[in-house]
Each structure stands twice: as C-alpha cells, then as structure tokens.
Amino acid sequence: MLEARDMMVFYENMVGLNNVSLSCDVNRIVGVFGANSAGKSTLMYVLSGIMLDIRKKELMAGGERISVFGSITYFGQDITNLKPSQRARKGIVLCPERRRIFTESSVLENLKIGGYQAPKARFRETLDYVFSLFPDLGKLKKRTGGFLSGGEQQMLAIGRALMAQPTFLLLDEPLLGLSPRIQANLMRATKDICETRGISVIITEQYARPVLPIVDYAYILENGSAVLEGSGQEMMNNEDVRAAYFGM
Amino acid sequence: MDIIVYGIINSVSLALMALGFALIYGISRVANFAHGALYVISGFMVWSFLNTAGLNYFFSILAAMVVVGVVGALIYQFVLIRVRGMPVSEIIASYAIGLAILEGFRWWGFKGMTYTLPVFVEGGMQVMQVSVDIHRILVVVIGGAIVGVLWLFTHYTRIGLALRGMAQDERAAMMLGIDSDRMAVVSMAFGAMLAGIAAVLLLPLGNITVDAGYNVLILAIAVCVVGGLGSWMGAVLASFLIGFAQILTEVYWGAQYQMVVALLAIILTLVLRPSGIFGRQKALEERV
Numbered sequence: 380m381l382e383a384r385d386m387m388v389f390y391e392n393m394v395g396l397n398n399v400s401l402s403c404d405v406n407r408i409v410g411v412f413g414a415n416s417a418g419k420s421t422l423m424y425v426l427s428g429i430m431l432d433i434r435k436k437e438l439m440a441g442g443e444r445i446s447v448f449g450s451i452t453y454f455g456q457d458i459t460n461l462k463p464s465q466r467a468r469k470g471i472v473l474c475p476e477r478r479r480i481f482t483e484s485s486v487l488e489n490l491k492i493g494g495y496q497a498p499k500a501r502f503r504e505t506l507d508y509v510f511s512l513f514p515d516l517g518k519l520k521k522r523t524g525g526f527l528s529g530g531e532q533q534m535l536a537i538g539r540a541l542m543a544q545p546t547f548l549l550l551d552e553p554l555l556g557l558s559p560r561i562q563a564n565l566m567r568a569t570k571d572i573c574e575t576r577g578i579s580v581i582i583t584e585q586y587a588r589p590v591l592p593i594v595d596y597a598y599i600l601e602n603g604s605a606v607l608e609g610s611g612q613e614m615m616n617n618e619d620v621r622a623a624y625f626g627m
Numbered sequence: 628m629d630i631i632v633y634g635i636i637n638s639v640s641l642a643l644m645a646l647g648f649a650l651i652y653g654i655s656r657v658a659n660f661a662h663g664a665l666y667v668i669s670g671f672m673v674w675s676f677l678n679t680a681g682l683n684y685f686f687s688i689l690a691a692m693v694v695v696g697v698v699g700a701l702i703y704q705f706v707l708i709r710v711r712g713m714p715v716s717e718i719i720a721s722y723a724i725g726l727a728i729l730e731g732f733r734w735w736g737f738k739g740m741t742y743t744l745p746v747f748v749e750g751g752m753q754v755m756q757v758s759v760d761i762h763r764i765l766v767v768v769i770g771g772a773i774v775g776v777l778w779l780f781t782h783y784t785r786i787g788l789a790l791r792g793m794a795q796d797e798r799a800a801m802m803l804g805i806d807s808d809r810m811a812v813v814s815m816a817f818g819a820m821l822a823g824i825a826a827v828l829l830l831p832l833g834n835i836t837v838d839a840g841y842n843v844l845i846l847a848i849a850v851c852v853v854g855g856l857g858s859w860m861g862a863v864l865a866s867f868l869i870g871f872a873q874i875l876t877e878v879y880w881g882a883q884y885q886m887v888v889a890l891l892a893i894i895l896t897l898v899l900r901p902s903g904i905f906g907r908q909k910a911l912e913e914r915v
Contacts, residue, residue: 436711440713462806465806467803479796484791491785492803
C-alpha cells in the first residue's frame with residue numbers, strides 16, 4: 380500500500396502540488412489525469428523521491444527554492460525522506476516521462492542496468508517476461524537504445540523499470556507521442572503487468588481515453604489540486620469529465 | 628620504424644595517464660583536477676613502501692594502489708560531494724586539493740634525483756629492428772590489458788553496467804535503485820587507482836617529481852578534450868593521435884616542443900570540433 384498524504388510542493392512561490400492525497404492498493408491500476416502543468420510529473424517525482432534529488436541539486440546550485448510538505452507511507456512505513464535509490468530497492472520504481480532510456484547502450488544492456496538490484500534468478504525470469512511482453516524488443520537486443528523508434532523506446536523504458544523488480548510501478552506519461560496502435564499495445568501490456576505479476580501501476584496521462592478502461596481508480600489534477608477522484612466507471616459516467624478530459 | 632614503435636609506446640602511456648581522468652569524468656561528471664597529484668602520490672607511496680618500509684616491490688605497488696584508491700574515495704566523500712553539480716566549483720575544489728598535495732610535497736623538500744622507482748625487468752630487446760627496453764614493452768602490454776579489462780568490466784559486470792548507466796543519465800539510474808553518490812565514490816576510487824597504475828608503470832622510466840603531476844594533468848586533459856569528454860574509446864583514440872604527433876615533433880623538430888603539441892591539440896579541438904572526436908552523438912537524441 381502506497382499512500383501520499385497532503386502533499387504540497389512549491390517551486391519558489393508557485394504551487395506545484397496543492398494538498399494532494401493519493402493512495403494505491405496492492406494489485407491495482409490507478410490513473411492520474413490532467414493537462415500540462417497540472418502537477419502529474421511533480422506527483423511522480425514526489426512519490427519516487429526524485430524530488431528530493433532535484434531539491435538538493437537546486438539548493439546546491441543556488442537555483443530554484445523547492446519546498447515539499449506532506450508524508451508518504453509505504454505499507455505503513457514512513458518513506459518521506461528516503462532517497463530515490465532506497466525507494467527503488469523497496470519496490471517503488473519510476474518509469475520517467477520522455478522515457479530517458481540509456482541511449483548509448485544496447486537494448487539488452489539497458490535491461491541489464493535496470494536489473495541492477497535484482498537477485499540472479501529473478502533477473503533471468505524477469506528478462507524472459509519482458510521479452511514475452513514485448514516480443515519486438517527481443518528482435519532488437521543488440522540495437523543501440525537511441526536508434527529505437529519512440530514506441531520501442533517506451534517499451535524498453537517499461538521493461539527496464541520491470542527489471543528493477545517493482546511492487547509499485549510509476550508510469551509517467553507512457554503514451555506521449557505514440558500512435559494509437561502502440562498506445563493500445565502498451566495498455567494491454569500494463570494490464571498484463573498488473574494481472575500476471577501482481578504489480579500495482581500508477582499511470583499518468585494527459586489524454587485519458589486509452590488509459591481509462593484499464594484503471595481501477597482515477598484522480599484528476601487541475602493546477603496542482605486533485606479536483607476529482609473516483610473509480611474508472613464513475614469517471615466514465617461523469618459528463619463534465621468526459622467533455623474536459625476524455626474528448627468524448 | 629623508430630617512430631612507429633616509440634609512437635605506440637608513447638600513445639599507450641598517454642592513454643594510461645588519461646584513463647583515470649576520463650573514467651571519473653565519464654561517470655560522475657566531475658573533472659578531477661587532482662588527477663596529477665594522485666599520480667605523484669602513488670609514485671611516492673610505492674617509493675616509500677619500498678625504501679622506508681622495506682616491503683618487496685610487488686606488495687608496495689599493491690599497497691599503494693589500495694591507499695590511493697581510498698584517498699580518491701575520501702576526496703569525493705568529504706570534499707567533492709559538497710559541490711556536486713557545480714562544474715566550476717568541482718574544478719576549483721579538486722584543483723585546490725591537487726595543488727595542496729603537490730606543493731606540499733615541494734615544500735617538504737621532495738625534489739632531485741633520489742626518488743626513482745626500479746624498472747620491473749632490466750634489459751632490452753629488438754622489436755622490428757628497434758632496440759626497446761623491456762619495461763617499455765611491459766607498459767604497452769599492461770596498458771593494452773587495462774583498456775581491455777576496463778572494457779569488459781563496463782560491459783559485462785553489474786557494477787560496471789551501473790556505472791555506465793549513471794554516466795548516461797544519473798537520475799534515470801537512481802530510479803532503478805542505483806545509488807549515485809556511492810557509484811561516484813566507486814568511480815573516484817577506480818579513477819585514482821588508474822592514476823596509480825599509470826604512475827607505477829611510467830615513473831620507473833624517469834624520476835618522481837612534483838612537476839610530473841602537472842604534466843600528467845595537462846596531458847590527461849588534452850587527451851580527454853580531443854577524444855571528447857566522457858568518451859573512453861575517444862580517449863584511447865586521442866592518445867594515439869597525440870602520442871604519434873608528439874613523437875613526430877620530437878623526431879623532426881625537437882623534444883622541447885612535446886608539451887606544445889598537447890596544448891595545441893586542445894586549442895585546435897576547441898576551435899574545430901568542441902565536442903571532441905567522440906563527443907555526445909546528436910544522432911542518438913531522444914525521438915518522439
């Protein structure tokens with residue numbers, strides 16, 4: 380159980396997140412929807428701990444002053460001040476926005492680096508799973524990461540995150556700029572990750588339509604605040620939400 | 628023939644000097660300007676283990692490697708970690724450490740002909756009708772082996788792959804459970820050890836002097852700038868370029884121009900192709 384309570388984030392005086400609470404149970408898919416600058420990525424950085432690193436670097440370089448308030452608990456344990464690498468070891472793995480694969484390493488090396496903290500047996504088994512989930516990657520093992528197409532890079536990014544043995548997988552805008560066919564493919568994979576591996580997925584997107592059918596619960600962010608939450612079905616049935624966020 | 632044989636020897640020496648610098652920069656993006664000081668320290672440590680402590684040569688080298696690795700790690704853990712992410716401060720801090728060490732040695736009266744390391748194997752042999760002493764051949768063999776081992780290490784071991792991941796995208800590596808500070812400490816220790824290995828291999832060919840520290844730093848920077856900062860293969864290639872250029876100048880103009888070649892190479896690279904031979908490839912940028 381991953382739970383963020385009353386998260387507030389300020390970039391200097393600008394509100395990044397305003398009193399957002401979010402919780403995700405084991406074996407669930409939770410969607411977070413919102414427009415540009417609604418706070419989706421900020422929320423992901425807060426959950427994964429990357430925000431602490433950003434704040435530290437900004438502080439040292441004399442850059443933006445970032446303040447973070449609120450608490451995050453993971454199976455009842457307070458992890459608000461854990462470093463991102465420690466959180467990853469506990470099972471909270473972020474697959475970042477814009478993929479950020481290792482562009483100079485091959486596909487296989489990317490996955491191997493992802494499996495840094497995996498025990499040997501799990502490593503092999505997860506590698507096989509990733510290739511069965513994304514058969515396209517299996518054909519491109521030796522290809523340099525930067526030479527993959529956008530869709531292939533996204534598959535690689537998800538595969539790499541899976542190699543890190545997550546219990547909670549955070550997917551930040553995985554569908555960004557991809558074709559509808561690949562979007563559908565990735566959503567099918569996401570569902571499979573949750574169902575066959577028992578991994579909880581928190582997924583953010585701007586455009587909710589391809590994602591909504593697979594989520595159990597959804598939050599809608601607007602200017603840093605969670606303005607609405609409910610089960611996937613409730614969201615589907617809400618006229619305003621449909622018009623504003625789902626383009627239907 | 629002379630030119631080819633000595634060109635190769637000189638190039639491998641340069642590669643040895645530069646690898647530690649390139650490794651640290653490649654992984655933690657810290658330009659370690661204390662590199663030359665680490666080089667001199669390791670030479671001096673081997674000398675003192677050998678002559679003062681009376682250990683045998685092999686164990687002196689081993690002990691010096693361990694100590695210099697620890698010194699490198701400590702420099703990161705206690706100094707550089709505080710200015711991480713600010714390139715200019717990193718350079719100033721590490722250069723200050725290097726300066727303190729080197730000038731400390733000078734102040735302490737560390738000069739003259741007394742500080743020399745013995746060669747590994749006495750004697751010489753003929754290579755392609757050129758007489759070369761065996762130690763220089765050992766430098767080439769061991770230097771080549773180190774480049775090979777480093778390549779295998781970074782491609783096939785868990786830590787090596789993690790280091791490469793961090794070199795490419797530090798934050799993405801963190802998300803996968805790789806502790807960036809710990810990895811930077813590891814890279815610093817390895818880089819210091821590589822400086823130490825270079826010292827142990829190259830210093831027996833001359834004296835241990837304070838100035839060697841500055842020269843090594845300049846040469847290492849020249850090689851890394853020409854090869855493209857952060858690229859290890861670029862560094863190896865660039866050391867061959869500069870290595871042969873140096874030998875050619877030495878043969879046709881005179882040995883005193885050797886350092887000019889390195890500095891000229893930096894200037895030319897910055898003017899013509901600032902990212903170096905193997906700078907970040909634009910072809911590999913993100914695709915949407």
